Amino acid sequence: MIWHTVVSQPFALGESPFWQASGGVLYGVDVAGKQLWRTMPGSGYMDRWDMPAEPGCIAPARSGGALDGWIVVLRDRICRITDWGGALHEIARLPIDPATERGNDGRCDAQGRFWVGTIHEPASGPRQPVAALYCIDGLSGTTKVRKVLDGVSNANGLAWSPDRRTMYWADTPSHRVMKYACDVSGYPQGEGEVFIRFDSKPDGWTPGEPGYGGRPDGAAVDVDGNYWCAMYEGGRVLQISPQGRILANHYTPALCPTMPCFGGNDGRTLYVTSARQGRSRDELAQLPLSGCVFAMRVGVAGLPTQPWREISHGF
16 A cells, blocks of 8 residues: 655644545644645645644534534634634633643544643643643533543544544553543543553664654544554554554654544545654655655545534524
């Protein structure tokens, strides 16, 4: 299986891709570039929209039974968008200090709740395990923000099994993905357990050297329940069985893939975003497509993208 380039103009930090079947559009964010973007793969169409703050993640929204815009996290604000390029309607805020923390990886579950993990970004010094996972629920007519899990410094890898009885969540710097038993609605219960753990970065390792397989970033799940995880600085996307066994390594044209998603007419096209920000000149010379979006055909379909569902906020 071979990757091809979907978006050839690189992002600084591409993230949060999702496929919207109606129209055949791939959406995502450039966190460091402070942009939302959308493209129709193969058409040459590409649209970027500047944001007032870093967008951590984006998801489609549904209102009254029909798709109706998007929901996006802008650092600590949760915003609804009904028209591309239009107004940003703030509907909630994450209870964080935006000077040292921001919204990061997130997606909606089958119940229409928006789940957002945060990342600790201090001005100096190492990241601390003060980030958390929040559930933003708009089904009751008023938006509610609840902290569900905490104790991480960079939340990533959020996904659910096809039956919604298992939730996956990663803390990227700790090199581990956790799994949590869920109730019938997909809400996590208990402390969770380690799903898979990866070796830490060796002391003195530099990009391009062997001996390091990367750390878990964004993820997606296929219809067979396999967990697909982008390995930042590992230059690969892994397919991992529900039992935690690595089934396949798909090496990418960038050292820092950030998040996969499934799309295409049959759900069997795997897309992955990547990062360019902070990479060395030598690395970019060797991997000039860093920051681009890639796609390849795979043998299994992914779970469909779930939209945010709400009553109405009067706009």
